[in-house]
Amino acid sequence: xxxxxxxxxxxxxxxxxxxxxxxxxxxxxxxxxxxxxxxxxxxxxxxxxxxxxxxxxxxxxxxxxxxxxxxxxxxxxxxxxxxxxxxxxx
Amino acid sequence: xxxxxxxxxxxxxxxxxxxxxxxxxxxxxxxxxxxxxxxxxxxxxxxxxxxxxxxxxxxxxxxxxxxxxxxxxxxxxxxxxxxxxxxxxxxxxxxxxxxxxxxxxxxxxxxxxxxxxxxxxxxxxxxxxxxxxxxxxxxxxxxxxxxxxxxxxxxxxxxxxxxxxxxxxxxxxxxxxxxxxxxx
Numbered sequence: 180x181x182x183x184x185x186x187x188x189x190x191x192x193x194x195x196x197x198x199x200x201x202x203x204x205x206x207x208x209x210x211x212x213x214x215x216x217x218x219x220x221x222x223x224x225x226x227x228x229x230x231x232x233x234x235x236x237x238x239x240x241x242x243x244x245x246x247x248x249x250x251x252x253x254x255x256x257x258x259x260x261x262x263x264x265x266x267x268x269x
Numbered sequence: 270x271x272x273x274x275x276x277x278x279x280x281x282x283x284x285x286x287x288x289x290x291x292x293x294x295x296x297x298x299x300x301x302x303x304x305x306x307x308x309x310x311x312x313x314x315x316x317x318x319x320x321x322x323x324x325x326x327x328x329x330x331x332x333x334x335x336x337x338x339x340x341x342x343x344x345x346x347x348x349x350x351x352x353x354x355x356x357x358x359x360x361x362x363x364x365x366x367x368x369x370x371x372x373x374x375x376x377x378x379x380x381x382x383x384x385x386x387x388x389x390x391x392x393x394x395x396x397x398x399x400x401x402x403x404x405x406x407x408x409x410x411x412x413x414x415x416x417x418x419x420x421x422x423x424x425x426x427x428x429x430x431x432x433x434x435x436x437x438x439x440x441x442x443x444x445x446x447x448x449x450x451x452x453x
Contacts, residue, residue, distance in 0.1 A: 195278045195306060198286045200349025210285070214273055217325035218332055222290065225336040226343060233344070249276045254283075262347050263280050265273050266290035267320065 201261065205234030210260030212249060213241040219267050226264055235262070274302045277316065287316070288346035290339070294322035294387055297380035301428040315349075318342045322387070370440070371397040374433045381432065388418045392425070392445075400441030402433060409450040422447045 201207060209230050211223045220241070227237050238260055240253040257263055277287040291299065299313050318339050324332065336343075344350075375394050382392040389411035394404035406422050413419075420428065426443040434440050 195308060196282050197309075197312075198281045198284045200286050200347065202348065204344065204347065212276060212280075214276075218327055221327075221329050221332040222320070222324065222336055225333040226290070226340065229336065229340045230343070248272050248279070254276075254279060257280060257285065258283060260285055263277075263285050263287040264290060264343060264347070265276055265280075265287060267273070267292060267324070 203234075204230060204262070207235050207261040208238060208259060209235035210238045210240065210257040210263040212253060212257060212263055212265035213239065214266060215241060216267065222267060223264065230264075274299065274306065278306055278308070286347055286349070288343050289317045290320060290343065291317060292322035292324055293319040294380065294384045297378065297432060298384055298428070301381070301432045304431040305427065316346050318346060367397045370437050371402070373437055374402050374429075374440075377433050377436055378429055381429070385419065388412045390419045392429075397440075400439050401444055402429070402437075402440060402442070403444045404446075406445045406447045407450055408447065 209227065211227050213219045213223050223239075227239075231237060238256060240249070240256045273289050273291060277289050280287045289299075296313075296319065299317055303312050320335055320339065324335070327335065371394060374397060378392060378394065385392050385406075389409050391407040391409070392404060393407060394402060396403050406419075406425060408416075408419060411418055422445050426445050429445070430440065430443045433443070
């Protein structure tokens with residue numbers, strides 16, 4: 180038997196799954212993922228202040244580089260959250 | 270931008286609704302990344318909140334005021350409240366002369382080129398021939414030390430193709446030549 184391997188590499192077989200949205204922010208654990216660009220922290224902290232007033236509790240995580248995906252430690256820190264806001268800058 | 274979106278997709282797969290706040294100069298990259306990741310057509314409209322570029326030079330007070338003006342949009346994303354109806358892309362043009370296709374492609378990637386210029390590079394499309402769109406990725410003095418702020422050329426080719434193909438049906442491929450500019 181001859182096995183032929185496709186050199187083009189794997190492709191995404193299906194569209195990513197999107198999470199169901201909550202009906203309210205009250206009592207939810209909010210995560211904020213800072214991508215490390217300048218002023219992202221100030222913008223996300225203001226976002227956190229306003230959403231905390233809606234009843235959300237906060238978890239912050241920061242990426243070491245905006246040009247790479249979040250490291251596993253950051254994702255692990257956010258796994259306990261119910262919702263996340265990520266960004267931003269330039 | 271593309272990394273923020275990839276992070277959001279990772280979190281969504283874990284069952285965590287995620288809103289993305291980003292500067293509007295990166296809008297073309299957002300749409301292209303969404304297409305590459307096979308996200309729904311309305312993903313960007315429903316899950317991204319735009320801020321006027323640039324934001325790095327804002328005072329803390331000005332940054333807070335900017336978020337104050339966008340917080341309802343952020344809530345809408347997190348709660349899944351519809352903000353903008355999805356708009357179907359225009360039908361792709363068939364059989365347009367190569368010169369027209371080149372100009373159309375330049376318009377489509379204008380925003381992408383702007384975002385590259387914000388990081389010290391540039392995207393210049395030079396010709397469209399026999400279905401191939403060709404150009405240059407010109408790399409000058411980058412805002413990052415290790416070059417990681419600029420997408421690799423092959424990834425940029427795929428992104429340009431994803432952006433242009435829905436509008437120019439005759440497109441078969443994109444070829445970009447990487448040129449490093451030497452400062453004076």
